Amino acid sequence: MFIVLLLILGFEPFAAAGDPLEQICNTSIPYNSTYQANLELLSTVLSRNASSTGTNQPKGFVRTDQDPIYGVAQCPGDTIASACSSCITTAFHDAWRLCGSQMDMHFLYGDCIVHVSTEDLVYNSSFVLHRLLIFRDTTDPSIQFIEITNFTDASIDGNIKVLLQETAKQAAYNSTMMYATGRLDLSEGLPLLYSMAQCNLDLRPNDCWDCLDNIRSAARGSFHEQHGEWIAGVWCNFRYSTYQFYNDQPTKKTGWSDVVDPTTNMPAPGPVGVPRQKDKRHIIKVWIITTAMLLLASFLCFFVWFKLFKRNIKVSSQEDEELVWGIGRSSELKLFNFSQLSDATSNFSDENKLGQGGFGPVYKGQLPEGLEIAIKRLASQSGQGFTEFKNEVQLIAKLQHTNLVRLLGCCSQGEEKILIYEYLANKSLDFFIFDETKKALLEWNKRKAIIEGIAQGLLYLHKHSRLRVIHRDLKASNILLDIEMNPKISDFGLAKIFSSNDTEGNTKRIAGTYGYMAPEYASEGLFSIKSDVFSFGVLILEIINGKRNSCFHQNGDFFNLLGYAWKLWKEERWLEFVDESIVSESDMLETMRCINIALLCVQENAVDRPSTTSVVAMLSSETMALPEPKHPAYFGYGGRAT
Template identity: 40%
Template sequence: MEGKQLIVRSIYSFVSMFLLGFRLLVTEAQSNYVGDDCSSTTPKSLSSEYKDNLNSVLTWLSSDAATSKGYNHNSFGNSTSGADAAVYGLYDCRGDVSGYFCQFCVSTASREVLQRCPNRVSVITWYDFCILRYSNENFFGNVTVDPAWNHTGSKNVSSSEEIQKGEGFMRSLIRKATVETNQLYYMDGFNLSSTERRYGLVQCSRDLTREGCRECLETMLAKVPKCCEHKLGWQVSSASCLIKYDDYIFYLLHNPASSVPYTQIARQKGGSKAKLLIIGLSVLGAVALLCFSVYCFWFRKRARTGRRTGGRIPETIRLSSYHNVQTEETLNPDISTIPLITILQSTDNFSEASKLGEGGFGPVYKGVLPDGRQIAVKRLSESSGQGSEEFKNEVMFIAKLQHRNLVRLLACCLEEKEKILVYEYMNNASLDFHLFDERKKRQLDWKLRLSIINGIAKGLLYLHEDSRLKVIHRDLKASNVLLDDEMNPKISDFGLARSFEKGQNQANTRRVMGTYGYMAPEYAMEGLFSVKSDVFSYGVLVLEIICGKKNSGFYLSECGQSLTLYAWKVWCEGECLKLMDPVLEESCIESEFVKCMHIGLLCVQEDAADRPTMSTVVVMLASDMMSLPKPNQPAFSVGRMTLDDASTSKSSKNLSINDVTVSNIFPR
């Protein structure tokens, strides 16, 4: 026992010292601005006509990005009226970016480009997610390889084998982008070894032909030996194309199916989740996993004694401190363990008949304990690179969090190299299972949907303000809300959750993880997350619940508009009921529907400071007498570009939730 205690103290001291040193190396999250080229033209006095045309082009590009598929170009002015009168403009978002993220990036570029490159007639500006370009000459369809820009990481590559494999991999991506598909972009990863993986992306401006795209990409690749091949992590870009290579997933988890050839769809379905979830391991992660492995060894030895308990959830153990990057608080919850043999018996040896589904963590099975209790068994998949981190998060957070609107963790198992979590079983599966099915959604009448909206709000309020930890969920969505026998909502899946220290309000992360369509703009673009990030996700979820449609698929069904954009549009037009799920027509109370829609729009406002806290949301939901402030423009919405001034007034900007009167508020 003394030897074990000595090892524990040694490991704890080592980790503490490591974290202290690591804190000195942490820097602020990088902004999404990469660079620009405005040196190819000299500053000059621009004519008023050119300035007007330039402003028109930039406004149009920013507006169009909200409803396009990530690319477009336009021109304003007539070149015959003056040498510098016409302006040709183009934006092109990265292939993994569309909708919200694309519009945000283009809007930012349009707003900042005149400050970065004043009094220039020709400019190219690069951002992580998009490129914006304008000129007084027509460049549409032309291949531009100079000037070229490159950026490299700090790690060195000494292996000629990796250099050769990397070059071959990037050539395969060029082939897939220009020959096997007509998308002019492609992203993928490959296994460098059994323990290392590399990722790449190639893309061309979509005004090029496939032949022009191939020419540009090969020219960029030819520049790599001179600038970048001995560095791990590099990007080479021109005005017409870019290539990027690194050891972590730098593209979004949303990968458009249209970029995958039909012949590869069946093959990629099975492996894409694991591929997308594998992340580059940092030194901190390695140390944490080393410590965790030592504890796993001890747990196995103790758990073997539990095999004699005959299927009961037996002894209680102490799981020692797991350090999150964002907190130094030591977490020591009491976790029950369950023998592996009991889990195998309850799930029929993890049979397919017992399988409920599969996520990034791994498969989930239904089990029945010897005493008749039903359980849900989440088993870490060996192919899940993120799973170990998620496992620790789940154990650390859920074990300390107890609330009727949070799923309950019953036990865990760490025997025979297995990492297994056992939860209470939810008979009615997840919210998305009912909400987005045309037949099943009919059982979700208005009273039940309102109850679900309230329950989720109370669960989030507990996480943000009332629990022992201040927890940011970071992945709230319909599939992560489970429904019990009485259809009460329970928030689940804390694999991406983070906790805050006392007095801490926000944090940054380099690797943005979550679900496309639910992520707040400041989190998706800058890695900045706070309780207001969860509030944004909650707002999207509320709008989904009252309209019965997925946010991710709404763009395709409503004239190219996103859910938040459409909700904002009908709100400003005073026609809120257009958003209502048709199956609610008989059961819905109009004033309650409008209030929920109002709250949803308040939660998805672009400025995080404008969004209410969850405590305010709960009060607003419970009160029929509280006057709510007018919502501002939703994140990434094109509304401010197209709606009339009366519909987009910013006069509500200075209103606070505390402006209370005794009346219900309706739009217009």
């Protein structure tokens, strides 16, 4: 059988710098000067990172409330830093010209691959095949046809796939830079084949392999009569060609003898005859060993089942079982036995009880190695609380910030549902600010630091964490204090997770604490970042004044703390609002600015409230001009909000 194979004779397929080999432009928007400015700033960030980090894989983002832009670039592992940086600059220079007002842009150049999007470009295995840049080299005029015998098209195509598979393994599991090159020596008369595979550095080895395998599979059937091909996704890319397109020696060499022609027939089986005596003995021996192994395995299974049944260690529902296994696979959490926690708390004695939460009591415990822990035990009769328990475990395991309480592990055994946190010696904020004696321990500088720490924790939840999280129950009792009075946001049982594109949600089941609820949430079930901002504003006023919003009765014309603060602010008597225990030592300008910011946070309409980013910026600046607040929510009512 005679087959025609295309061979390249010394040509360079790639276009000059500035002309992308492939491009994708999606999602048109009206002209926006802010977006264009952010695009230029992102170009500077990625180009600088390419020059300074030495990884050839810079990433970054530029974000305002209106125009978040994320970018990631990959340069082949043998590209020098200056060439990588120059290519990225060229890509961004061409972006506006080639894509216009497109928000989702992807470019493939000879020295770099650049992806720009308004969505966070965190690895997602479900979207590996989205936005693939595919460059197929089939057009060079200097092609020569050569007759090849003894091999089929399928065998050559199949071995290209083997080469890419071996190179992908090398990149995923044997390279700290997630980059590998390869060469396949086929046979006399056939061209050498060269390959390259690369993944983003923040991928785990298994994710890198999965990404490369997916895009390799997407190219299946596309190798016939091509000189080379380059397929680039957001998180990984591979390339092969009949000429050496990389520098130095390949990291993986494969010979024709090392691979298998997929179309080669297996040797024909020998003639079927009467089994020999030796074969009979062998068959009997195998049968006896197999039977013995099956009996032993059956006995072991029964023994394990019986032990578990006797100890009553089993999950009571499908959801419970999924939760336990989910925790067991997580490297960030420890799964505790109920007996460990019982011993740590002296059988959950009243002496070790720290308080009573919304879903059950909280105890202090001590592990054998001396570590003190806080143990939140879900009340056994609280069937409604299991969803919140599961929510809190799955959520906090993904969150790490100095102003968030740290979850150490959990226990789900039978009917027991328990969370284990780091122990914070100073309990919660309400323990201090609402106590006439203890509030004196919180002088103004500590209160200001607590306000700023809570704001930083909220900013992380709303913007910088892997998930966008709405807490929904921010209040003084959910702010824990460590030994140095640093605040840590706790109790995520009511929290909601948003995608990066969502801004608000709606629920028919309104849960939280009255006095801290934004009006749109209390009345319509609408919650958003701005509803957390409202709760934070209430919290600021409580920290400054030293009294609870929900129990405030001073001045008969105003039923809550918000109205009283507003009245004094409008009459320029805001100093009367400050807690007497700190009024003499507080910085007047700082205190006035904090009251101003708090009143902005508790505006009746959500659109009038600042974003979390703006709140942090206002708190950290002494010179930023602050808007004049309008009247707060629940202002002028004759009774308590419900």
